[in-house]
Amino acid sequence: xxxxxxxxxxxxxxxxxxxxxxxxxxxxxxxxxxxxxxxxxxxxxxxxxxxxxxxxxxxxxxxxxxxxxxxxxxxxxxxxxxxxxxxxxxxxxxxxxxxxxxxxxxxxxxxxxxxxxxxxxxxxxxxxxxxxxxxxxxxxxxxxxxxxxxxxxxxxxxxxxxxxxxxxxxxxxxxxxxxxxxxxxxxxxxxxxxxxxxxxxxxxxxxxxxxxxxxxxxxxxxxxxxxxxxxxxxxxxxxxxxxxxxxxxxxxxxxxxxxxxxxxxxxxxxxxxxxxxxxxxxxxxxxxxxxxxxxxxxxxxxxxxxxxxxxxxxxxxxxxxxxxxxxxxxxxxxxxxxxxxxxxxxxxxxxxxxxxxxxxxxxxxxxxxxxxxxxxxxxxxxxxxxxxxxxxxxxxxxxxxxxxxxxxxxxxxxxxxxxxxxxxxxxxxxxxxxxxxxxxxxxxxxxxxxxxxxxxxxxxxxxxxxxxxxxxxxxxxxxxxxxxxxxxxxxx
Amino acid sequence: xxxxxxxxxxxxxxxxxxxxxxxxxxxxxxxxxxxxxxxxxxxxxxxxxxxxxxxxxxxxxxxxxxxxxxxxxxxxxxxxxxxxxxxxxxxxxxxxxxxxxxxxxxxxxxxxxxxxxxxxxxxxxxxxxxxxxxxxxxxxxxxxxxxxxxxxxxxxxxxxxxxxxxxxxxxxxxxxxxxxxxxxxxxxxxxxxxxxxxxxxxxxxxxxxxxxxxxxxxxxxxxxxxxxxxxxxxxxxxxxxxxxxxxxxxxxxxxxxxxxxxxxxxxxxxxxxxxxxxxxxxxxxxxxxxxxxxxxxxxxxxxxxxxxxxxxxxxxxx
Numbered sequence: 001x002x003x004x005x006x007x008x009x010x011x012x013x014x015x016x017x018x019x020x021x022x023x024x025x026x027x028x029x030x031x032x033x034x035x036x037x038x039x040x041x042x043x044x045x046x047x048x049x050x051x052x053x054x055x056x057x058x059x060x061x062x063x064x065x066x067x068x069x070x071x072x073x074x075x076x077x078x079x080x081x082x083x084x085x086x087x088x089x090x091x092x093x094x095x096x097x098x099x100x101x102x103x104x105x106x107x108x109x110x111x112x113x114x115x116x117x118x119x120x121x122x123x124x125x126x127x128x129x130x131x132x133x134x135x136x137x138x139x140x141x142x143x144x145x146x147x148x149x150x151x152x153x154x155x156x157x158x159x160x161x162x163x164x165x166x167x168x169x170x171x172x173x174x175x176x177x178x179x180x181x182x183x184x185x186x187x188x189x190x191x192x193x194x195x196x197x198x199x200x201x202x203x204x205x206x207x208x209x210x211x212x213x214x215x216x217x218x219x220x221x222x223x224x225x226x227x228x229x230x231x232x233x234x235x236x237x238x239x240x241x242x243x244x245x246x247x248x249x250x251x252x253x254x255x256x257x258x259x260x261x262x263x264x265x266x267x268x269x270x271x272x273x274x275x276x277x278x279x280x281x282x283x284x285x286x287x288x289x290x291x292x293x294x295x296x297x298x299x300x301x302x303x304x305x306x307x308x309x310x311x312x313x314x315x316x317x318x319x320x321x322x323x324x325x326x327x328x329x330x331x332x333x334x335x336x337x338x339x340x341x342x343x344x345x346x347x348x349x350x351x352x353x354x355x356x357x358x359x360x361x362x363x364x365x366x367x368x369x370x371x372x373x374x375x376x377x378x379x380x381x382x383x384x385x386x387x388x389x390x391x392x393x394x395x396x397x398x399x400x401x402x403x404x405x406x407x408x409x410x411x412x413x414x415x416x417x418x419x420x421x422x423x424x425x426x427x428x429x430x431x432x433x434x435x436x437x438x439x440x441x442x443x444x445x446x447x448x449x450x451x452x453x454x455x456x457x458x459x460x461x462x463x464x465x466x467x468x469x470x471x472x473x474x475x476x477x478x479x480x481x482x483x484x485x486x487x488x489x490x491x492x
Numbered sequence: 493x494x495x496x497x498x499x500x501x502x503x504x505x506x507x508x509x510x511x512x513x514x515x516x517x518x519x520x521x522x523x524x525x526x527x528x529x530x531x532x533x534x535x536x537x538x539x540x541x542x543x544x545x546x547x548x549x550x551x552x553x554x555x556x557x558x559x560x561x562x563x564x565x566x567x568x569x570x571x572x573x574x575x576x577x578x579x580x581x582x583x584x585x586x587x588x589x590x591x592x593x594x595x596x597x598x599x600x601x602x603x604x605x606x607x608x609x610x611x612x613x614x615x616x617x618x619x620x621x622x623x624x625x626x627x628x629x630x631x632x633x634x635x636x637x638x639x640x641x642x643x644x645x646x647x648x649x650x651x652x653x654x655x656x657x658x659x660x661x662x663x664x665x666x667x668x669x670x671x672x673x674x675x676x677x678x679x680x681x682x683x684x685x686x687x688x689x690x691x692x693x694x695x696x697x698x699x700x701x702x703x704x705x706x707x708x709x710x711x712x713x714x715x716x717x718x719x720x721x722x723x724x725x726x727x728x729x730x731x732x733x734x735x736x737x738x739x740x741x742x743x744x745x746x747x748x749x750x751x752x753x754x755x756x757x758x759x760x761x762x763x764x765x766x767x768x769x770x771x772x773x774x775x776x777x778x779x780x781x782x783x784x785x786x787x788x789x790x791x792x793x794x795x796x797x798x799x800x801x802x803x804x805x806x807x808x809x810x
Contacts, residue, residue, distance in 0.1 A: 051608075053601075226586075244497075245497075261495045263494075263649055
């Protein structure tokens with residue numbers, strides 16, 4: 001497939017070649033900016049990001065190297081009404097998913113009702129250690145990243161729910177800061193909803209999930225360390241929230257409580273926002289070879305001595321096989337119709353589905369149920385015959401490990417590339433925060449596949465990011481006649 | 493604050509200070525090498541920086557001959573040499589990276605851009621024409637970092653550990669430099685028994701003073717010709733000379749008093765003991781008993797103090 005395909009929805013330009021109203025003011029602005037100026041600004045951004053050290057570490061080849069995630073200077077713009085729908089849909093989903101996790105680790109009503117098969121209990125992400133454990137507020141996924149793609153004017157699909165340790169929110173915040181620095185004049189033309197309060201909302205929610213009775217809870221952010229790919233984000237969020245950034249070695253367990261080692265002696269910790277996977281969090285409970293965890297942490301957690309965000313065992317709900325049941329969960333727990341749709345998904349453990357998928361591999365996207373980061377997936381239309389045959393073997397060997405979906409025509413957004421401005425495929429990851437309330441700030445991580453025609457937006461696979469603008473209502477569409485000064489007054 | 497955070501801040505400051513001092517030593521050594529001198533062979537001259545870091549063995553194994561090219565390469569940019577400026581700055585940056593949350597963003601950017609620029613310099617290579625400029629650059633970046641620290645960092649415990657690291661390292665480096673230079677200069681002569689009488693000695697002593705930015709200070713304080721004993725007095729006992737041992741301990745003691753509270757009494761005792769030696773010491777007594785012995789003793793006690801700080805605060809036990 002190519003990006004010139006008329007059937008692909010472009011965020012800025014309608015099929016008839018006209019600029020959508022939302023992008024009118026941007027288009028006018030762009031007309032007065034040369035490619036050279038944009039490239040210059042783009043270089044400036046890269047320099048600033050590098051100086052501040054906003055980098056991620058790459059695994060595998062060239063391990064340990066620090067790279068920048070490419071930043072694109074053209075924003076993705078969403079109308080207030082579009083955002084409202086995405087926001088409502090994402091919140092609805094996360095509410096249902098939290099109820100599902102609580103149910104699964106308690107009465108398992110959804111299995112009894114025959115909606116989710118009991119085989120889900122054999123899923124790798126299911127943690128029997130959590131069975132019967134009560135967590136504050138019955139919240140499991142305190143931070144959820146919901147990946148959403150668009151295929152048409154009103155067609156949005158949830159691609160994935162990330163409920164373990166979703167990352168990328170620092171780019172939402174840093175990209176905005178960068179855009180305001182590079183193009184202050186653009187922010188005079190558009191009234192863009194602010195996102196900078198995200199860390200405060202997060203901190204308030206984390207405080208709210210301390211165990212009852214804890215006065216003035218101590219919250220820490222736990223990172224695997226400076227070599228983790230998302231370390232910058234861990235440090236950034238800890239700094240923004242004003243909390244300690246701890247590693248496993250900084251914590252220890254005593255008397256059914258978790259303490260951190262400080263220069264003034266041990267200090268009790270009440271809530272751990274952990275950015276380390278279940279497997280590595282406690283060598284006594286899970287992987288014994290983990291050097292990153294805290295021995296005994298899980299036992300304290302189960303006894304209510306500390307809160308973990310996200311909870312242990314959320315992986316069972318963001319697995320790609322469980323994903324197919326989420327719309328049913330919304331109906332079952334909330335009695336509502338899902339606002340956002342799932343992508344139709346074939347489960348390869350089912351014989352009919354498998355037969356169909358194996359016959360249509362060249363048209364489909366196949367994913368590992370536990371995979372993430374764009375690893376272990378096959379994008380049929382852009383793969384070679386050899387790659388497809390290789391995947392066929394892997395599917396046949398372990399069909400339950402895979403799902404398949406039609407190749408979606410992800411929407412494109414204009415993006416600065418070497419030759420000028422060209423459409424590139426994008427997705428969207430808003431972050432839903434659950435604590436005292438379930439909310440999200442009006443913004444998201446927007447990832448863009450920088451290679452022409454590519455549908456893989458993951459940063460580990462050469463994707464970049466864009467700032468996402470959610471416009472305040474009645475701000476767009478009335479730009480053309482106004483000069484920027486009078487517009488300031490409109491905004492005020 | 494987290495012990496690990498304090499540990500990284502402390503060592504970040506130590507490594508930057510270490511890099512600066514090595515740059516100072518290399519710079520004056522290079523300048524000395526441009527002055528015709530009969531008293532020392534090129535080998536003697538260039539052995540000094542290597543002796544200061546106690547690494548004669550490693551150098552001779554990897555490089556052999558002591559000359560400007562070899563020593564500059566080894567001490568400035570050699571990644572295999574743990575004592576090189578490159579390694580010191582790499583370690584400073586690694587420490588900073590682990591705790592960037594604990595410092596001001598200006599501090600982090602200062603360390604990070606220092607590191608990025610250093611890598612560029614490594615790629616460009618270091619030629620003889622660049623020696624002085626390189627050393628000046630390291631010094632000025634270290635000044636910048638310290639200035640940014642003082643100017644932007646919250647006066648919390650983190651700040652205290654940064655300052656502790658700076659002065660423990662500086663005391664160690666000044667003592668080592670003075671000791672090495674004295675041994676080289678006096679040879680069999682005893683400090684104080686001779687006035688500086690030859691022009692060669694003048695250049696030797698003045699280069700030592702310049703390496704610790706003390707030349708002007710010497711002239712302001714003593715208004716006299718350069719005298720070996722006065723040089724020692726300036727760098728050991730004077731409390732108004734920013735790189736002297738006494739000044740370092742003047743900084744260290746009150747910081748320890750603030751962070752110790754009821755713990756770490758041994759740290760305070762050791763710092764107090766060291767401080768007293770400098771505060772109440774007299775140069776003629778020190779010289780009579782041997783400056784070399786005094787400095788060796790100081791280096792060991794200062795090191796012990798560092799170990800005690802490490803044990804009490806930085807590797808905090810349960």
